[in-house]
Structures are given as structure tokens and as C-alpha cells.
Amino acid sequence: xxxxxxxxxxxxxxxxxxxxxxxxxxxxxxxxxxxxxxxxxxxxxxxxxxxxxxxxxxxxxxxxxxxxxxxxxxxxxxxxxxxxxxxxxxxxxxxxxxxxxxxxxxxxxxxxxxxxxxxxxxxxxxxxxxxxxxxxxxxxxxxxxxxxxxxxxxxxxxxxxxxxxxxxxxxxxxxxxxxxxxxxxxxxxxxxxxxxxxxxxxxxxxxxxxxx
Numbered sequence: 001x002x003x004x005x006x007x008x009x010x011x012x013x014x015x016x017x018x019x020x021x022x023x024x025x026x027x028x029x030x031x032x033x034x035x036x037x038x039x040x041x042x043x044x045x046x047x048x049x050x051x052x053x054x055x056x057x058x059x060x061x062x063x064x065x066x067x068x069x070x071x072x073x074x075x076x077x078x079x080x081x082x083x084x085x086x087x088x089x090x091x092x093x094x095x096x097x098x099x100x101x102x103x104x105x106x107x108x109x110x111x112x113x114x115x116x117x118x119x120x121x122x123x124x125x126x127x128x129x130x131x132x133x134x135x136x137x138x139x140x141x142x143x144x145x146x147x148x149x150x151x152x153x154x155x156x157x158x159x160x161x162x163x164x165x166x167x168x169x170x171x172x173x174x175x176x177x178x179x180x181x182x183x184x185x186x187x188x189x190x191x192x193x194x195x196x197x198x199x200x201x202x203x204x205x206x207x208x209x210x211x212x
Contacts, residue, residue, distance in 0.1 A: 003110050006137065010035075010128045011108040017068075017096035018078045024068070025132065027096070032065040032159070033128040034151065037111045041073040041081040045145045046123070050097075051089025056148045063155050065127075067095040072106060075099045127155060129162065164210050165192060175212055180205040 014023040038046040053067055060067055082093045098105055106112050111124055125146065127136040135158050140146055157168040166178040180189045182203055189197045193207040
């Protein structure tokens with residue numbers, strides 16, 4: 001399987017999960033999706049991550065994003081791990097965890113670490129748009145927990161820039177000024193963005209968030 005790249009179609013799959021047999025495309029429907037992989041059940045960093053993901057579910061719901069996790073252990077193991085996550089992280093896991101014992105999904109998404117045990121999935125994040133294209137791929141080392149505030153920030157940017165001719169600058173937060181697409185002439189930009197266009201350089205123009 002070739003390495004997935006941004007813009008590629010997210011591979012579809014049907015798998016057993018902690019919430020029964022699910023098909024990815026059916027599960028996502030017209031929603032955005034976030035798929036994140038874990039090396040194995042009962043791993044410490046991933047336990048904190050899945051607990052955090054559960055606590056962030058309301059924020060993902062607001063953005064029409066459905067979560068799905070994956071580990072190469074089985075459903076029975078997932079069920080026991082979820083009990084640990086709920087107890088230690090003071091939450092309730094409220095999204096499916098794929099049981100990928102045959103590594104079918106891990107192979108589809110190129111999650112197997114090339115320099116580690118062949119059963120070890122890397123800790124990856126895939127953000128999938130409603131058209132099933134992959135909009136973001138992140139891969140973390142085993143020692144560094146994922147930042148869910150950053151994942152929300154990226155989703156806010158992806159959703160804004162998907163529907164408006166803008167980009168988001170460094171450290172952008174939802175509601176702040178955005179960059180006008182360089183493909184748009186300044187005259188056209190002033191018509192598109194009636195809140196104003198600040199021309200810092202001909203190639204660098206800012207405008208207030210068009211959704212506010």
C-alpha cells in the first residue's frame with residue numbers, strides 16, 4: 001500500500017469495534033471524521049489520550065466531527081481497557097475503538113511503524129472531510145501525547161478554509177483575522193470581504209474572519 005498523502009481518498013473499511021461492526025463511510029455519513037491509532041491497549045499515554053478525546057466529544061460534535069480510534073488488540077481487550085480509561089481519566093469513552101487484530105486497517109492507512117515490531121502501529125491522526133478526502137495527517141512519537149486543543153484548532157481552520165477563499169496564519173485561533181487567498185486580486189477581495197482587506201504586502205493581505 002502506497003503512503004497516503006493529503007488529498008487522497010480515505011480508504012473505506014468495515015471492522016469490529018467496541019460499538020459493534022461498523023463501516024467507516026457509513027459511520028461518518030456527511031460528517032467530518034477524525035481517526036487516530038494507538039500502538040496497543042493498556043498503554044499509558046494512549047489511556048490519557050482516549051480519556052481526553054471522550055471529554056472533547058462535545059467540542060467535536062459542535063464541529064460535526066465524528067471520532068474513531070484504533071488499536072491492534074481485540075474487542076474483549078478494548079472492553080477491559082475502556083473500563084480502565086473511564087476509571088482513571090474520570091470520563092466515559094463515547095466513540096468506537098476499532099479492533100484491528102489482523103492489521104487490515106493499519107495496513108490500509110500505513111500505520112505500521114517501519115522500524116519497530118511489525119505489530120506496532122504508529123500514533124497517527126487522520127482528519128477526513130465529508131467528501132472522504134484526507135485533510136490532515138499527523139504522526140506522533142510514542143513519548144508525546146497528542147494535543148486535542150491543536151486538533152480542534154486545525155479542524156476550525158480546515159472548515160473555514162474549505163468554504164471561504166482564505167487561509168489561516170501562524171498560531172491562528174478561531175475568530176481571529178485570516179489571510180486572503182493569493183489567487184484573488186485585491187479588488188475582488190474587497191468585494192468578497194466587505195469587512196475590509198488590509199494589504200500589508202501585495203501577497204500578504206488580511207481580513208476579519210468572514211464567518212463572524
